[in-house]
Amino acid sequence: MAETMLAADGTPLKRSLARALRRQKLRALMLIAPLLIFVLITFIVPIASMLFRSIENEIVQNTLPYTVQELASWDAATGEVPDEPVFEAMYFDMFIAAEAKRHTRLGTRLNYEQTGLSSLFRQSGRKLDDLGKDIQKPLEKLNGDWKDGETWYAIFNGTPADTALLATQRARVAALTDNPTEGDVNFAPRADIVQLLPKTARAYTAWAVFEATQKDRDPATRDPWEALPVALATDLQTADLSTYSGPGADLLRAAQSADLPTPDFTTAFVDMDEDWATIIPWQTIQTHSSTYTGGYFLNAVDAQKTPEGIAWQPDDKQILLKLFGRTIWMSLLITFSCIALGYPVAWLLANLPMRKANMLLILVLLPFWTSLLVRTSAWKVMLQQQGVINDVLVWIGLVDDANRLIMINNQFGTIVAMTHILLPFMILPMYSVMQTIQPSYLRAAKSLGATNWTAFWRVYFPQSVPGIGAGSILVFILAIGYYITPEIVGGTKGVFISNRIAYHISSSLNWGLAAALGSILLAAVLVLYWAYDKIVGIDNVKLG
Amino acid sequence: MGLPPYATLGQRIWYYSFRVICGLIFFFLVAPIVVVMPLSFNAQDFFTFTPEMLRLDPAGYSLKHYEDFFTNPQWQLALKNSLIIAPIATVISVSLGTLAAIGLSQSHVPFKGTIMAILISPMIVPLIISATGMFFFYSSLGNWMESVLGLNKGFVGYVKVILAHAVLGIPFVIITVTATLVGFDRSLTRAAANMGAGPVTTFFRIQMPLILPGVISGGLFAFITSFDEVVVVLFVGSASQKTLPWQMFIGLREQISPTILAVATILVVISIALLTTVELLRRRSERLRGMSPG
Numbered sequence: 001m002a003e004t005m006l007a008a009d010g011t012p013l014k015r016s017l018a019r020a021l022r023r024q025k026l027r028a029l030m031l032i033a034p035l036l037i038f039v040l041i042t043f044i045v046p047i048a049s050m051l052f053r054s055i056e057n058e059i060v061q062n063t064l065p066y067t068v069q070e071l072a073s074w075d076a077a078t079g080e081v082p083d084e085p086v087f088e089a090m091y092f093d094m095f096i097a098a099e100a101k102r103h104t105r106l107g108t109r110l111n112y113e114q115t116g117l118s119s120l121f122r123q124s125g126r127k128l129d130d131l132g133k134d135i136q137k138p139l140e141k142l143n144g145d146w147k148d149g150e151t152w153y154a155i156f157n158g159t160p161a162d163t164a165l166l167a168t169q170r171a172r173v174a175a176l177t178d179n180p181t182e183g184d185v186n187f188a189p190r191a192d193i194v195q196l197l198p199k200t201a202r203a204y205t206a207w208a209v210f211e212a213t214q215k216d217r218d219p220a221t222r223d224p225w226e227a228l229p230v231a232l233a234t235d236l237q238t239a240d241l242s243t244y245s246g247p248g249a250d251l252l253r254a255a256q257s258a259d260l261p262t263p264d265f266t267t268a269f270v271d272m273d274e275d276w277a278t279i280i281p282w283q284t285i286q287t288h289s290s291t292y293t294g295g296y297f298l299n300a301v302d303a304q305k306t307p308e309g310i311a312w313q314p315d316d317k318q319i320l321l322k323l324f325g326r327t328i329w330m331s332l333l334i335t336f337s338c339i340a341l342g343y344p345v346a347w348l349l350a351n352l353p354m355r356k357a358n359m360l361l362i363l364v365l366l367p368f369w370t371s372l373l374v375r376t377s378a379w380k381v382m383l384q385q386q387g388v389i390n391d392v393l394v395w396i397g398l399v400d401d402a403n404r405l406i407m408i409n410n411q412f413g414t415i416v417a418m419t420h421i422l423l424p425f426m427i428l429p430m431y432s433v434m435q436t437i438q439p440s441y442l443r444a445a446k447s448l449g450a451t452n453w454t455a456f457w458r459v460y461f462p463q464s465v466p467g468i469g470a471g472s473i474l475v476f477i478l479a480i481g482y483y484i485t486p487e488i489v490g491g492t493k494g495v496f497i498s499n500r501i502a503y504h505i506s507s508s509l510n511w512g513l514a515a516a517l518g519s520i521l522l523a524a525v526l527v528l529y530w531a532y533d534k535i536v537g538i539d540n541v542k543l544g
Numbered sequence: 545m546g547l548p549p550y551a552t553l554g555q556r557i558w559y560y561s562f563r564v565i566c567g568l569i570f571f572f573l574v575a576p577i578v579v580v581m582p583l584s585f586n587a588q589d590f591f592t593f594t595p596e597m598l599r600l601d602p603a604g605y606s607l608k609h610y611e612d613f614f615t616n617p618q619w620q621l622a623l624k625n626s627l628i629i630a631p632i633a634t635v636i637s638v639s640l641g642t643l644a645a646i647g648l649s650q651s652h653v654p655f656k657g658t659i660m661a662i663l664i665s666p667m668i669v670p671l672i673i674s675a676t677g678m679f680f681f682y683s684s685l686g687n688w689m690e691s692v693l694g695l696n697k698g699f700v701g702y703v704k705v706i707l708a709h710a711v712l713g714i715p716f717v718i719i720t721v722t723a724t725l726v727g728f729d730r731s732l733t734r735a736a737a738n739m740g741a742g743p744v745t746t747f748f749r750i751q752m753p754l755i756l757p758g759v760i761s762g763g764l765f766a767f768i769t770s771f772d773e774v775v776v777v778l779f780v781g782s783a784s785q786k787t788l789p790w791q792m793f794i795g796l797r798e799q800i801s802p803t804i805l806a807v808a809t810i811l812v813v814i815s816i817a818l819l820t821t822v823e824l825l826r827r828r829s830e831r832l833r834g835m836s837p838g
Binding site for chain 2: 028031032034043047053364373375376377387388477525
């Protein structure tokens, strides 16, 4: 057996080498780490969380937690409106949502799926207090103490506390308001009253958490919402108070024996808006109550999730598919114009003497280096009806002064401006490929009897195809994600999917749909980019 | 590639018409820039050549749009913001990017492909998608910095835009610096180490001067990326971080004023200067690394 080789310090050479390699790897990673972490945190994570928004749909669950629970057993196929418990849960969910001003947000969300729900939620939120007043007044007439927040506090606060209820209500308010609900609320629901009056205790706890953590007010002295008398009246119908002797026992007994109006939640909702008597809002809530949804992606391709399954929008409303189609079609047109204009220039550059080629290359690089906004504004100036091109055409006499050409705010404007902007990205890869093609091949072909055309088409062109491929993918990738230029020179007909994304982010605020559109666009770009990497190799990307 | 004396008439016609076609394409490439420059000296508020201008009458020309640029507070704020944001973002991308590029060019880097893909991704992802992602991320980051760290709102605004622009500039630094490092002769660092230089000395005295041209041109790319960027700043920044491209974008979309053309001309001059610098640096770098200037 051969003796183990030893390094200078006596350790086996193999181990010593392995250690050196490990150190080298570690050093390399240490150098990369700061940047990698920086890019991961400030770029990859934001993009990933944006993509996550396209399937995230917690809003229904967060805003109407108990309604969603009650609705689970309802079958829309029967065509019957849900039972009283659903309306009851809806009332309490809506009440706290309205206090937190979150019901309109849910209405907006559901309106993407069913037109009309936005106004339904907004109006119902406003009229929600009516039911509360119908019960609050008789209750307070019965005993003035009910007006006092301290009375309520005394009934519900105390030990032994039901910490589970407090924790669930904290979580619920946190989910509803998007705000943390930690910290002292100066309230704990007493376990025996929770048993006795479950709905009221739940509503009171939610209220106390909301007051303390969101409004920074002490629940011990605040007067509770109108929803609490309603909850109390509901609970008192079934509660057995005979053995109860805790705080406010007499008050509660008096209230139970008095003839308080029975809350009729179904009627209350139908009075607010007749739409609640139809199955449409309930069906929409039920269909879209899951925490994750493919709904935004369906919307992004002009389809919709309905209770009966996936449905396509009518043809005249299919704007997004058309927009995707237009984006791809116009990007292809731009790519082809770039090939047509770039090929001769690249050929000329590759075949001129070095000195002349470098001079002409500056003409290609100058627009490449010029600010995008400068080039876009230049095109806006040139293409306008009172712009330079029209002036020249009128001056030559090609165009009558009265009917100047409309070249801006349409597809033509976008294609011209973007071809100009992306042309250097086509010329540069073509040029670098053509530089490597030996001119002697052409001469050889010609000396073998090929005509100029045959020599070009059969010998030169096939060798230049990699350059065309590289340039085309690059131009196409850049074109389908363009935003600024179409926005300025594209008008309404010449815009791309990017403009729609920007519109949904900043104007319509339908962020889920924007994220879904963005995900589709990103996927397309990544596939193309993968192809680019396979064909050209990312390491061959050259700048300038 | 001259025309041989034996060329036929058809060949001659083709030869010259091909040159004319190429000339027209070159004209197409530079026309917008060439048109914008003289128009920025227009004495009128029009975007077209007035008869006075065509007659080369001095009365048709004026510097009033430049004057407006240098006196209008809106444009001055935008210029100031651009000059604050772009250099700081550049410094961040260059310092982190150069270190990482050196790390990446070592011979044994685990997961090199993945790391490279992540670092290059800001260049690949369409700007509108980056902007959308950053919009959500930076608004919560901004809220956190304002409420938890108690920082001033304006300051936080700048931090957000600078970080966003720094990320966008990183791929350019990585690409140019790794390209420079490809031709770097590793035996030079070993020789330095052999003569007793520590890693830090070796880096600053040997490696840095050799890769400096690549670093500077990467920095210029990063600078121009930030200086010319509008989509991300529109989504991440607020009106007080308005940069020059932002101001131009608003001007182009809403009330288009000829001052834009004056700004455009100034930017063209700047880009010519930058282009020259990059080209000179590239030649110097290739000379330093013993390659023939090409």
